[in-house]
Amino acid sequence: MARNFCWINIGVCCMLLTVRIPSSLASECNGDSCRDVITMPLLDDMKATLKADLDVTNMNNHLKAYIEQQIQKGVKTAMKDIMGQLIDNKLEVVNATIVATIIEELERYGVTYVRWERKGCPDGAELVYTGQAGGNYYDHKGGGVNYLCLPNDPENGEHQSSTNSQLYGAEYQIFKNQKPHGMSGSLGNREVPCGVCHRKRRSSVITVPGRKTCYEDWNPEYNGYLMAAHNDYKRTDYACIDVNAEQFDSKSSDENGALFYPIRTKCGSLRCPPFKEHADVLCVVCTK
Ligand SMILES: [Ca+2]
Ligand SMILES: [Ca+2]
Known part of the structure; x- marks a missing residue:
């Protein structure tokens, strides 16, 4: 017993x-x-x-079962908490890694544009290089029609005896009666600087002709006036000239070359309104 x-x-x-x-x-x-x-x-x-x-045999059995149940319950709860914490910690690490990777990748991407008539770039944009605007001679029949931003530190090719001269410097052919109302300074016959700018963390760049402000969600890089060759000469690309145009150096001799003229509107096929007859054409370069 x-x-x-x-x-x-x-x-x-x-x-x-x-x-x-x-x-x-x-x-x-x-x-x-x-x-x-x-x-x-x-x-x-x-x-x-x-x-x-x-x-107390039965009580012992009940106690044993109860204790086992409580231990299982406690272990289960503890394991659940531990696993939850591990998952949360891991997710935080993964999220931080993803964000860091995205930021790192975004630093590598961006858009580039030429800022005509300025040696530098807008705040926050990286200057790839600065130089002198150039292009084809204003009344040549052949050759390119686009303006070029030529670097100040060129790597020159070998001399050639045959002629096919199509690369000239550019001049402001902007005198008192052509100068847009918003531009200041004396620019006539002065050479034209330019800067190639890189804006990080952007994927698109546009030039909006006829406006000085960007549309919603777009960021302005610079604004100014739309210019091109004179309508009596060979055509060129349009270029958006910074409203605060500066000269390349102090020389003002009249060499011509690729010329920049402010352009004006002509109503007819161009609807007025919204445009206005014979007006300076504004422009703005926008990124996002
Ligand atoms: Ca000149
Ligand atoms: Ca000239």
Whole structure:
């Protein structure tokens, strides 16, 4: 009978109940993992000495099941928290890596444009190189029609005896009666600077003729006046000339070459309104 019983000792004023596991159960466990004694709080004020033989096998089984259940529940909850934290931490690392990669890649991309008539670039834009505007002679029949931004540090080819001269410097052919109202300074016969600018983290660049402000979501790079060759000479590309045009150097001799003339509107096929007859044509270079 004693094999299946254990003693419950309740001392006077004792606050703890000590339950001894049956010897058969106690023998099944070993070392630190053996939990044959379970200590539980007991009610206060039980001051009588009590000694009784009780069969606690079922209670032990219930306690064991309960403890196992609680341990499983605790482990499950703990593992869930740990895994959740690991996932959150990993996601944070992944997100940070993605953002850093995007920022790094964006630094490599951008758009380029020529800022005609200025040696530098707008704030925040990188100067690729600065130089002198050039192009074909203003009344030559052949050759290119576009203006070129020629670097100040050219790498020259070998001399040739045959002639096919089509690369000239550019001049402002802008005197008092041609100068747009918004431009200042004396530019006539002065040579023309230019800058090639790189704007990072942008994917598009446009020149808007007929406006000085960009449309919504576009960022202005510079604004000015649309210019090209005179209508009596061979045609050229249009170019947007910075409103704050500057001269390439201090020389003002009249060599001609590729010439810049301000252009004017002509109503008819060009609808007026919204345009206005014989007006300076504004322009703005925008990026986004
Ligand atoms: Ca000149
Ligand atoms: Ca000239």
